[in-house]
Amino acid sequence: MRRGKRKFDDDNESDFLKWGAAEPRLQEDPDLPPEGDHWSTWDGAFHGPEPRPDWVRTEHAAVDAELGILKTGKEADVYLVRRYVPETDKISLLAAKRYRDGDHRLFHRDAGYLDGRRVRRSREMRAMTNRTSFGKELIAGQWAAAEFEALSHLWQVGRESDLIRVPYPVQLIGTELLLEFIGDWETGEAAPRLAQVRAGRDELEDLWRQMVDALSVLARVQVAHGDLSPYNTMVHDGRLVLIDLPQIIDVVANPQGADFIARDVKNVAAWFTSRGVHTDTEGLIERLLHEAGLL
Structure with a gap:
C-alpha cells in the first residue's frame, strides 16, 4: 500500500458508486392505484x-x-x-x-x-x-x-x-x-356526542342504564376509561358508544386506579344528574371498586 492511503479507500475513485446513493426520481409513482389516494x-x-x-x-x-x-x-x-x-x-x-x-x-x-x-x-x-x-x-x-x-x-x-x-x-x-x-355511512355524518343529544326523560334513563352497564364491564376487566365524559361518548341508533381510549388505565397496576374509576363515574353522572336523572354516584363507585377487586 502507498503511504497515506487507507486500505479501503475506494470512495476516492471518481467512478465509485456509493451504496445507498439516491436513485433518479421517476416522473410518476408506478404504484399509485388508478383511483383513490x-x-x-x-x-x-x-x-x-x-x-x-x-x-x-x-x-x-x-x-x-x-x-x-x-x-x-x-x-x-x-x-x-x-x-x-x-x-x-x-x-x-x-x-x-x-x-x-x-x-x-x-x-x-x-x-x-x-x-x-x-x-x-x-x-x-x-x-x-x-x-x-x-x-x-x-x-x-x-x-x-x-x-x-x-x-x-x-x-x-x-x-x-x-x-x-x-x-x-x-x-x-x-x-x-x-x-x-x-x-x-350514506352521508358521512358522524353520530352525535352524548353532550349534543337532546333527549326526553325515558331516553336519558335508558342511556344512563347503558352507561352503568359499560362502567361495570370496564370494572370487571379491571380497567378504567381514564377520561370518560359526555364528549367522548357517542350515541348511535339509541346505543352508547365509548370512544377515545388511548389513556385506558389498568386499575390494578396503576396506583391511582381507584381514583380514575371514581373520576370517570363523577364526570358522566354529573351530566345525567343535571338533566334530572337520578344517579347514586357514591353507591356506583363503591360497587365498581368491588367489581374491579379494589375493595
Missing part, C-alpha cells in the same frame, strides 16, 4: 379481532380515499376514509385516527396515565420518564397500541355480552388507527 394499507398493519365484521375490506385490490377531517385534537386528528374495491359495491367508511408526533403532542396529564405501563428496556423507560424526543415517540406508540388493544378487547367483550359498545378496531399501523366509522 393510495392502495389499502391492510397488508402492512396489525389487524383487529376475529371474527371480523363483514364490512371490513381485506382485499388486495382495495384502495383508500380520504374524504376530509372529522375532528382535531391535542393528541390526534381524525379523518374520514373510504376503503373500497373499485367497480364493486365493497365499500366501508373508516375513521383514521392519526396521533401527532412527539414534538407537538400534549397528552392530558400523561405521567399519571403511564403509571403501571412498562417497557422491557431500561433505556426506553428512562427516555419515556425524561420525555426526551425519543421517549415522546415511544409514548406515542404506547398510546396508539394501548387504544388498539383496549378496543380489541372491549369489542370482543361487547360482542359476547352486548353490555358495552366501542368502534371496531380495523387496523393499527405505526401511530395511525383505522376504526369503524360511527355515523351515517
Whole structure:
C-alpha cells in the first residue's frame, strides 16, 4: 500500500458508486392505484379481532380515499376514509385516527396515565420518564397500541355480552388507527356526542342504564376509561358508544386506579344528574371498586 492511503479507500475513485446513493426520481409513482389516494394499507398493519365484521375490506385490490377531517385534537386528528374495491359495491367508511408526533403532542396529564405501563428496556423507560424526543415517540406508540388493544378487547367483550359498545378496531399501523366509522355511512355524518343529544326523560334513563352497564364491564376487566365524559361518548341508533381510549388505565397496576374509576363515574353522572336523572354516584363507585377487586 502507498503511504497515506487507507486500505479501503475506494470512495476516492471518481467512478465509485456509493451504496445507498439516491436513485433518479421517476416522473410518476408506478404504484399509485388508478383511483383513490393510495392502495389499502391492510397488508402492512396489525389487524383487529376475529371474527371480523363483514364490512371490513381485506382485499388486495382495495384502495383508500380520504374524504376530509372529522375532528382535531391535542393528541390526534381524525379523518374520514373510504376503503373500497373499485367497480364493486365493497365499500366501508373508516375513521383514521392519526396521533401527532412527539414534538407537538400534549397528552392530558400523561405521567399519571403511564403509571403501571412498562417497557422491557431500561433505556426506553428512562427516555419515556425524561420525555426526551425519543421517549415522546415511544409514548406515542404506547398510546396508539394501548387504544388498539383496549378496543380489541372491549369489542370482543361487547360482542359476547352486548353490555358495552366501542368502534371496531380495523387496523393499527405505526401511530395511525383505522376504526369503524360511527355515523351515517350514506352521508358521512358522524353520530352525535352524548353532550349534543337532546333527549326526553325515558331516553336519558335508558342511556344512563347503558352507561352503568359499560362502567361495570370496564370494572370487571379491571380497567378504567381514564377520561370518560359526555364528549367522548357517542350515541348511535339509541346505543352508547365509548370512544377515545388511548389513556385506558389498568386499575390494578396503576396506583391511582381507584381514583380514575371514581373520576370517570363523577364526570358522566354529573351530566345525567343535571338533566334530572337520578344517579347514586357514591353507591356506583363503591360497587365498581368491588367489581374491579379494589375493595
